[in-house]
Amino acid sequence: MSTIENNKVSFAEPPADFDWGAIEDDSKAAAAGSREQMEAAYEKTLSSIQEKEVLMGTVVGMNKKEVVINIGYKSEGVVPISEFRYKPELKIGDQVEVYIEKQEDKGGQMVVSHKTARVHNAWGKVNHAMETNEVITGYVKCRTKGGLIVDVFGIEAFLPGSQIDVKPIRDYDQFVGKNMEFKVVKINQEFKNVVVSHKALIEAELEAQKKQIIGGLEKGQVLEGTVKNITSYGVFVDLGGVDGLIHITDLSYGRVSHPEEVVKLDDKINVVILDFDDEKRRIALGLKQLQPHPWDALSADLNAGDKVKGKVMVITDYGAFVEVAPGVEGLLHVSEMSWSQHLRSPKDFLKEGQEIECVILNIDREERKMSLGMKQLSADPWADIEFKYPVRSKHTAKVRNFTHFGIFAELEEGVDGLIHISDLSWTKRIKHPSEFCNIGDEIEVVVLEVDKDNRRLSLGHKQVEENPWEVFSGVFTPGSVHEGTITGRAGQNFVVSLPYGVEGTVSAKHLKKADGSKAEVEEKLPFMVLEFNGDARRITLSHTRTFEEGDEPMETVSKGKRTRKETDGAATSASVRSVNDKVEKSTLGDLSVLSDLKSSMESSERANKEKKSEEGEG
Numbered sequence: 001m002s003t004i005e006n007n008k009v010s011f012a013e014p015p016a017d018f019d020w021g022a023i024e025d026d027s028k029a030a031a032a033g034s035r036e037q038m039e040a041a042y043e044k045t046l047s048s049i050q051e052k053e054v055l056m057g058t059v060v061g062m063n064k065k066e067v068v069i070n071i072g073y074k075s076e077g078v079v080p081i082s083e084f085r086y087k088p089e090l091k092i093g094d095q096v097e098v099y100i101e102k103q104e105d106k107g108g109q110m111v112v113s114h115k116t117a118r119v120h121n122a123w124g125k126v127n128h129a130m131e132t133n134e135v136i137t138g139y140v141k142c143r144t145k146g147g148l149i150v151d152v153f154g155i156e157a158f159l160p161g162s163q164i165d166v167k168p169i170r171d172y173d174q175f176v177g178k179n180m181e182f183k184v185v186k187i188n189q190e191f192k193n194v195v196v197s198h199k200a201l202i203e204a205e206l207e208a209q210k211k212q213i214i215g216g217l218e219k220g221q222v223l224e225g226t227v228k229n230i231t232s233y234g235v236f237v238d239l240g241g242v243d244g245l246i247h248i249t250d251l252s253y254g255r256v257s258h259p260e261e262v263v264k265l266d267d268k269i270n271v272v273i274l275d276f277d278d279e280k281r282r283i284a285l286g287l288k289q290l291q292p293h294p295w296d297a298l299s300a301d302l303n304a305g306d307k308v309k310g311k312v313m314v315i316t317d318y319g320a321f322v323e324v325a326p327g328v329e330g331l332l333h334v335s336e337m338s339w340s341q342h343l344r345s346p347k348d349f350l351k352e353g354q355e356i357e358c359v360i361l362n363i364d365r366e367e368r369k370m371s372l373g374m375k376q377l378s379a380d381p382w383a384d385i386e387f388k389y390p391v392r393s394k395h396t397a398k399v400r401n402f403t404h405f406g407i408f409a410e411l412e413e414g415v416d417g418l419i420h421i422s423d424l425s426w427t428k429r430i431k432h433p434s435e436f437c438n439i440g441d442e443i444e445v446v447v448l449e450v451d452k453d454n455r456r457l458s459l460g461h462k463q464v465e466e467n468p469w470e471v472f473s474g475v476f477t478p479g480s481v482h483e484g485t486i487t488g489r490a491g492q493n494f495v496v497s498l499p500y501g502v503e504g505t506v507s508a509k510h511l512k513k514a515d516g517s518k519a520e521v522e523e524k525l526p527f528m529v530l531e532f533n534g535d536a537r538r539i540t541l542s543h544t545r546t547f548e549e550g551d552e553p554m555e556t557v558s559k560g561k562r563t564r565k566e567t568d569g570a571a572t573s574a575s576v577r578s579v580n581d582k583v584e585k586s587t588l589g590d591l592s593v594l595s596d597l598k599s600s601m602e603s604s605e606r607a608n609k610e611k612k613s614e615e616g617e618g
Contacts, residue, residue, distance in 0.1 A: 049073055051100050054117045059094045069098055069112065077112030084114065086139030086151045086179070097121070118154025125153045126194055130184040135201060138182050143172045150182065150196055157182075163197035166206055167228050167238060170265075209241035217276050217283065222290070227267040235259045237271055237285055244283035246271060251287050253294050253327030255313045262287070294327030295368045304360050307377075312354045315346050322358060322372055330370030332358060337374050339381055339414025349374070381414045382455050389415070389447050389457065394464060399441045407433045409443060409459060417457030419445060426462045426469060426537070427501045469534040472502060476529045476539050481546055485524045486511075496527055496541055504529075504539035512544045519543055 049055060049071065057077065061068030067084060069077045077098055084090045099117035103110055129136050138152040140159070147160040159182070161169060182196035225237035225244065235246045251262045263269060271285040302308070310322035310330070319333040337349045350356065358372040381388075389395065389411060397409035397417065406420040424436050437443060449458035476482065476498070484496040484504065493505040506527065511519040519525055531540035 049100055049103065051103060054097055054099050054120055056095055057098050057112075059090065059092050059096060062090070062092060067096075067114075069096060069114075071098060071110075071112070073103075073110060075104070075108065075110045077110050079112060079114045115154055122153035122155040123192075126155070126157075126184055126187060130187055133183065135181050135183060136196075137179055138196065140175045140178050140180060143176055148172060148175060150180070152182065152184075152194065152196060155192075155194065157184075157194035157196045159196050159198065163195075163199045166199055166202060206241050213239060213242045214276060214283070217273055219273055219275065221273045222270055223273065224268060224270055225285075227263050227265055227269065230259050230263070230265060232258065235263055237269065239271075239283070242283065244271065244273075244276075244285040246285045246287050250274065250285070250289065253288050253291070254323065255321070255329070293368075294325060295365060298325060298328055298365070302360065302363065304362055306360050307357060308360060308372075309355065309357050310372075312350050312352055312356060315350060315352055317346075320346050320350050322356065324358070324370070324372075328370070330358070330360070330372040332372040332374060336361065336372065336376070339375050339378070340410070340416065375414070381412060382452060385415070385452050385457075386450050389450065391447050391450060393447050395445055395447070396442055397445045397459065399437055399439050399443055402433045402439065404432065407437070407443075409445060411445075411457070415457070417445065417447070417459040419443075419459045419461055423448070423460035423462055426465070426467060427503065429503065468500065468502075469537055472500070472539075473532060473534050475500075476502070476504075476532050478529050478532060480529050481526050482529070483524060484527045484541065486519060486521050488521060494521070498527075498539070502539065504541040506541040506543065510542035510544045514547045 055071050057069035057071035059067055060070045060076065062081070065081055067079045067081050067090070069079060071077060079098065084096075090096075096114055097117040098112040098114050099120055101111040101113055101116070105111050125136075128134070136152060138150040138157065141149045141151050141156070143149075144158075147158055147162075148164070150157045150159050161172060163185070164172070164175065180198055181201055182198050183200040184194060185197045185200060186195035187193070223239055225239045227235055228238040228243060229236040232248075234248050235251065237244050237246060246259075248256055248259055251259055256262060269287065270290060271287055272289045273283065274286045274289070275284040276282065308324045310324040312320050313323050313329060314321045319331055319337075321329045322332050323329050332346075332350075334344070334346045334349075337346065338344070356374065357377060358374050359376040360370060361373045361376075362369075362371040364370070395411055397411050399407055400410045400416065401408040404421075406418050407424070408416050409419055410416050421430055421433060424430050424433070428436075430436050443461055444464045445459040445461055446463040447457060448460045448463065449456075451457070482498055484498045486506075487495050487497050487503075489495065490505060493507050494511065496504045496506055498504050504527065508518070510530075513519055513525075525543050526546045527541040527543050528545040529539060530542050530545070531538070533539075
C-alpha cells in the first residue's frame with residue numbers, strides 16, 4: 001500500500017516471504033490460455049482453402065475494372081470484370097466460382113480467377129450437356145470465317161453460320177455481343193473443339209409447325225410468303241415455318257434468264273400451291289399462275305399470214321424464239337429465215353434482243369404454239385427462176401460449199417446450184433473440188449438445167465468456153481509427136497502433162513527409152529499419140545514409138561520434128577507449130593490460145609478448100 005507524506009508517494013513494503021515468481025507464472029498461464037481460445041475462435045470464422053482448387057464465392061464489391069469476391073478467407077479475391085463479359089447482369093451478392101491460383105502473393109493478396117474456374121469445369125459441363133441434350137447459354141464473342149465464336153462455360157465454341165437459324169443469315173454481326181441459347185452438337189475431345197447450334201433449338205418447334213401447315217395445305221390454295229433464298233433454278237419462299245420452291249419456269253409466262261429478274265430477297269409475295277409431298281416435306285409453288293395466261297389475252301384477230309413484230313429471246317441450233325406479245329413466243333425455224341437452201345446457223349441472221357418483223361405461218365391456240373417465218377417478207381426468188389436464169393445463160397456465182405461430187409454455188413440469196421465435178425474442167429481430171437477453187441471464190445457458170453418444182457439448178461463451169469476437145473482432135477492426131485512431162489501414176493499407167501493443159505496416159509512398157517532404160521516421173525520426153533478419144537477425153541501415148549521403126553506413117557507436130565509422110569494437112573501442122581512457138585506451156589486458164597489455134601486451123605481449112613477449088617477450075 002502506498003501513502004502520501006510531504007507530497008511524496010510511498011509504497012508499502014511486501015512481505016519478506018512474498019513469492020513473486022508464482023504470480024508471474026500465473027499471469028503467463030492466463031495469457032497463454034486466452035490467446036489459444038481466441039485463435040481457435042478466429043480459425044473457425046475462416047474457410048480452409050488450398051491452391052489449385054475451385055471454390056464458390058460471393059460478390060461483395062464491383063467497379064468498372066474489378067470484381068471483389070469473398071470466399072471466407074482472411075483476404076478477398078479480386079477478378080477483372082472482363083472475365084464476366086458473358087454475364088452482364090452480374091451484381092453484388094451473386095455466387096460465382098473462382099479458381100485459387102495462390103493463397104497469397106507478395107503483397108499478401110490472394111490470387112483467384114473466375115475464367116480458369118469456368119474452364120476447369122467447362123468440359124464436364126459440355127459433355128454432360130451433349131449427353132443429356134441440355135439447352136445451355138453462351139455469349140457470342142466475335143465473328144469468324146463461316147460462323148461465330150461463342151463463350152460457353154468459359155471455353156470457346158464454334159457456331160456455324162448454317163446453325164444460327166433455320167433461314168439463311170446474311171449479317172452475322174447482328175449477333176455479336178449477345179447471349180443466346182444453344183445445344184452442343186459435336187465435341188472433339190482430342191483437339192478440345194466444341195460445335196454448338198442455335199438452329200437445333202427451333203427445329204423441333206418448326207417441325208411441329210410444318211406438320212400443322214402441310215396438313216392444312218390444298219392444291220390451288222393462295223398463301224403469302226417471304227422470299228428466303230434465290231438460286232439459278234428457282235426461289236425458296238418461307239410460308240411461316242415451312243419452305244416452298246417456285247421453279248424458274250413458274251415465275252413468269254415470259255422467258256426468265258435468272259429469278260432475280262422477277263423477285264428480290266425478303267420480298268413479300270403471294271404464291272399458289274401447285275403440289276406438295278407430305279413425307280418429303282416438299283411444296284411446289286407458282287407465281288405466274290396467279291396471272292391470266294398471255295395466250296388467253298392474245299387478240300382473236302391474229303391469224304396465219306399476218307405480219308407481227310417481236311423480240312428475239314433465245315437462239316438455238318435449229319432456230320430462234322421470238323416474243324410477239326408479253327409471254328407469247330413463236331418459233332422461227334432456221335429454214336424460214338432465208339430462201340437459201342444451203343445450211344447456215346441462225347446466228348448468221350439474228351442476235352438475241354433484236355427487234356424483227358415476221359409472218360405468222362401457223363398458230364395453234366389450244367396447244368399454244370406459233371410458227372413464224374422471216375423469208376416470206378421478201379419475194380421468192382424461185383417464182384420466176386426460169387426467166388431470171390434460163391438454160392445456157394452465163395452468170396457469176398459464189399462458191400458456198402464442197403461435196404465429194406461437186407460444188408454448191410450461190411447465184412443470189414436463196415438460189416443455189418450444183419456444179420458437178422465433171423463439169424468443172426474440160427481437160428483436168430479433178431478428184432475433189434478443193435483442188436479447183438476455194439470456198440468464197442467467185443466462179444463463172446452456165447445454167448445447164450432448171451428444176452423449178454424441186455428448187456434445183458444444174459450449173460457448169462467448163463461450158464463457159466467451147467469444148468477444146470473438138471480443137472484437140474486436129475492437134476493430137478494419132479501418130480503425132482508432142483513433148484510432155486510425166487507427172488505421176490494412175491493405176492497401172494502413168495500420167496503425162498501435154499501442151500494446153502491436156503493430160504494423156506502411157507503404159508509402163510511404152511516408157512522404154514532408146515538406151516534401154518525406163519523414163520521416170522518428172523522427166524520431160526517426146527510422146528507419140530497412139531489413140532485420141534474426144535468423147536471419153538482420153539489420149540493414149542507412147543515414148544517408145546517415137547524412135548522405133550513401124551509401118552504406120554508418123555506426123556511431125558510439136559517443135560518441127562521430121563515427118564515420114566507429108567499430107568494435105570501441112571497447113572494445119574504449120575498452124576499448130578506457130579501456136580506452140582507462142583505458148584509452149586499454156587494451160588486451160590489461157591483459153592485464148594485455143595481460140596487462136598481454132599481460128600488458125602479454120603483459116604487453113606478455108607485456104608485448102610480455095611486452093612482445091614482453083615485447081616478444079618483450072
